[in-house]
Amino acid sequence: MSKDDDAMSPSAASSWFRFLPVDLGDTENLERYMPGGFHPTSLGDVYDERYRVVHKLGAGGFSTVWLARDETEQKWVALKIVVVDHSAAIETKYASSQHAALQCGGRAKFPIEYRHFTIDGPNGRHLCLVLPVLGPSASQLSCFLDSRMAPRLARKAAYQAVQALANLHAQGFCHGDVTTSNIAFCLSDIDRYTEHHLSKLFGAPEKAPLETESGEEPGPEAPQYIVRPIDFLASEENIISWDIQLLDFDQAFPASSPPQDMLGTPVEFLAPEVAVGLSASPASDVWALGCSIYRLRSGEGPFSSIDVWTPRDVVSFITRTLGAIPVSWQHILFDHEGQPTRDPSQDTPLVKSTDRRPLRDLVYNIYDKPENGVETGKIRPEHQVWDENDNIPYPACFADMVWKPKVTKIDNVYLHGYDDGTDELLEAMPKIPETEAALLHDLLSKIFVYDPAERITAGEMLSHPWFHVDQADPLPHGH
Numbered sequence: 001m002s003k004d005d006d007a008m009s010p011s012a013a014s015s016w017f018r019f020l021p022v023d024l025g026d027t028e029n030l031e032r033y034m035p036g037g038f039h040p041t042s043l044g045d046v047y048d049e050r051y052r053v054v055h056k057l058g059a060g061g062f063s064t065v066w067l068a069r070d071e072t073e074q075k076w077v078a079l080k081i082v083v084v085d086h087s088a089a090i091e092t093k094y095a096s097s098q099h100a101a102l103q104c105g106g107r108a109k110f111p112i113e114y115r116h117f118t119i120d121g122p123n124g125r126h127l128c129l130v131l132p133v134l135g136p137s138a139s140q141l142s143c144f145l146d147s148r149m150a151p152r153l154a155r156k157a158a159y160q161a162v163q164a165l166a167n168l169h170a171q172g173f174c175h176g177d178v179t180t181s182n183i184a185f186c187l188s189d190i191d192r193y194t195e196h197h198l199s200k201l202f203g204a205p206e207k208a209p210l211e212t213e214s215g216e217e218p219g220p221e222a223p224q225y226i227v228r229p230i231d232f233l234a235s236e237e238n239i240i241s242w243d244i245q246l247l248d249f250d251q252a253f254p255a256s257s258p259p260q261d262m263l264g265t266p267v268e269f270l271a272p273e274v275a276v277g278l279s280a281s282p283a284s285d286v287w288a289l290g291c292s293i294y295r296l297r298s299g300e301g302p303f304s305s306i307d308v309w310t311p312r313d314v315v316s317f318i319t320r321t322l323g324a325i326p327v328s329w330q331h332i333l334f335d336h337e338g339q340p341t342r343d344p345s346q347d348t349p350l351v352k353s354t355d356r357r358p359l360r361d362l363v364y365n366i367y368d369k370p371e372n373g374v375e376t377g378k379i380r381p382e383h384q385v386w387d388e389n390d391n392i393p394y395p396a397c398f399a400d401m402v403w404k405p406k407v408t409k410i411d412n413v414y415l416h417g418y419d420d421g422t423d424e425l426l427e428a429m430p431k432i433p434e435t436e437a438a439l440l441h442d443l444l445s446k447i448f449v450y451d452p453a454e455r456i457t458a459g460e461m462l463s464h465p466w467f468h469v470d471q472a473d474p475l476p477h478g479h
Contacts, residue, residue: 019218022208024228028059030210033222036085038064039121040223043205046071047128048117051079054195055205056227057133060181061264062086062250067133067230075191077114078131084124090250091116091127097173097249104167109160111184111245122220134247135187135232135240138180138292144299145405145415145422147233151368151436152470153401154296157183157244159467164246165289166458169255169282176251176259176280178288179269180295186241187232193239201235238397255282262339267314268304272325273452275311276332277340283452286461290447297432297440298366299405302359302448310338316351318448321359325350326450359448363441367429373409374428380413380421390416439466 019030032038041064045053055067057078066079082090094113101110114130138157142149149157161183168175175182193201206228210218218224232240251264258279263270271287274280294302302321308314312334319325325332335346390406391414408415410425432440443466446456461467 016213018212018214019222020211020213022210022226024206024208024226027226027228028064029061030222030226032083033123033210033218035123035221037083037123037221039081039084039119039123039126040221041066041081042223042225043207043227047079047119051077051130053079054198055202056229058137058229060248062090069195070130076133076193078111078133080129080131081119082127082129084126086250087118087125087127093252094129094249096254097252100168100171100173100252101249103171104164109164109167109245111247133187133190134184134245136185137247138183138185138244138296141185141233141402142180142296142299145417148299148369148403148405149296150401150403151297151432153242155467155470156242157185158293158296159462160244161246161289161292162458162461162467164244165285166462168246169285169458172255174253174255174258174280174282174285175246175249176253176263176285177248177265177269178246178285178292179266180292180301181266182246182248183244183292183296184247186243186245188239188241190239201237201239202230202232203234205230233394233398233402236395236397238395238401240398240401242401253280262311267311268301268308270311270314271452272315272318272322272450273329275315275340276325276329277311281452282457283455286447286455286458289458289461290444293447294362294444298362302362302444310334311340312338312348312350316353319350320353320355320357321362322448322450329450359444360441363444364431364434364437366432366437366440367426368432369403369405370408370430373412374430376411376428378411380411382413390414436466436469439464439469442466 017031019033022030028038033040041053043053043055047068050072051068051070053066053068057065057067059065063080063082066081068077068079070077094116098113101112104110111131111134116127116129119126119128141147142154165175165178207225209225210222212218253259258281263274263280265288267275269288269291271280271284274284291301291303303314303317305317308317315325333341333344333347334350335341335343336348341347393404393407394402405415408429410428415425443461443464449455
């Protein structure tokens with residue numbers, strides 16, 4: 001489970017769990033296999049008498065997503081099976097947001113559903129959306145030391161996300177959940193592959209039994225095993241396109257009637273005005289898009305931290321970059337759970353920090369891939385390798401798209417998971433070109449402002465020069 005999708009607070013993490021964790025990397029929140037939660041799906045299950053589950057594509061806070069074979073039309077589809085508690089609301093939202101997406105040009109930038117139906121299971125009635133199959137999310141391709149996008153791909157993906165959002169806003173809709181997890185890469189004609197060919201490309205689905213803390217067998221509300229999502233970067237053949245789509249309209253709303261409740265957006269993408277309890281708007285979408293753009297290019301969110309779990313946390317963290325919150329927000333209160341409140345008896349103050357993280361420093365310190373290893377002349381102690389796969393590069397077919405920082409050696413020591421010495425190692429890495437850094441800093445300076453009315457719009461962003469630095473340089477062959 002990734003923090004982008006469905007992170008838990010420290011208090012939740014310390015509570016009693018029913019299920020033991022599985023050693024399959026990021027998976028769904030296992031504790032949501034309960035009435036009102038996820039549907040227990042297994043490989044080979046057939047839904048609506050035509051969709052046979054073949055592999056898992058991923059999971060988020062409100063759904064699991066499965067690769068399925070449509071036996072009626074003989075094509076591949078993605079089945080998004082929504083948790084019971086959100087199925088009715090999402091079905092209502094999807095109808096209007098899909099109409100807006102179609103008005104925006106349809107399938108070019110948004111995954112338009114083929115159809116939908118319901119599944120009655122042990123945890124209740126689930127909405128199931130039948131969608132086009134998409135590849136990895138931008139979160140997977142740009143994730144700290146695990147994976148980084150090539151700069152050109154980051155800029156191209158960012159521009160397409162801006163186009164999608166600008167089109168959606170022009171139709172009077174807000175997305176409400178713009179994150180790198182909801183930016184997914186298209187696949188190149190997946191329907192030309194048979195099930196046998198896909199198995200050869202990516203291997204058989206990897207499974208692990210689901211076990212309970214008590215040692216009892218899971219009940220009917222949970223599957224017998226958990227499936228690792230398909231790894232599109234594990235193949236010797238690249239079927240990932242350079243085109244993206246903006247996913248997940250679970251939080252979408254008409255700009256004219258913003259929701260009264262807090263958005264379900266991961267807090268590190270929350271615009272400060274939303275975090276303090278004011279209305280969401282197209283401007284809050286733009287803030288979240290700015291956070292996504294920074295992560296596309298850097299591998300990290302500008303306001304992501306192990307200390308950021310609540311709206312209060314993210315506002316405190318933002319002040320380290322933008323300075324004090326506006327005077328008009330000084331009356332804002334937060335309760336003991338870090339949520340905005342109007343009850344003075346619940347007030348817990350913002351944590352004030354003297355540490356500063358200027359936006360210019362964040363941008364100019366983005367590191368890029370070295371041509372070879374990095375030598376600084378320093379002798380460093382060997383680091384114990386816990387997973388040898390960390391230091392194996394991606395197959396050569398992905399060379400123009402992504403790279404793996406953990407393959408880099410600095411003074412003959414591999415980059416590794418975060419510890420006290422990581423910042424010093426990263427300091428030795430080559431940095432973003434200064435000309436590009438200046439443009440990116442200018443763009444983000446127009447996004448990361450407190451006043452939503454002063455924030456650049458998605459439509460205005462389209463002409464910003466950072467997106468067009470590659471204009472005179474043709475794309476690599478095949479893209």
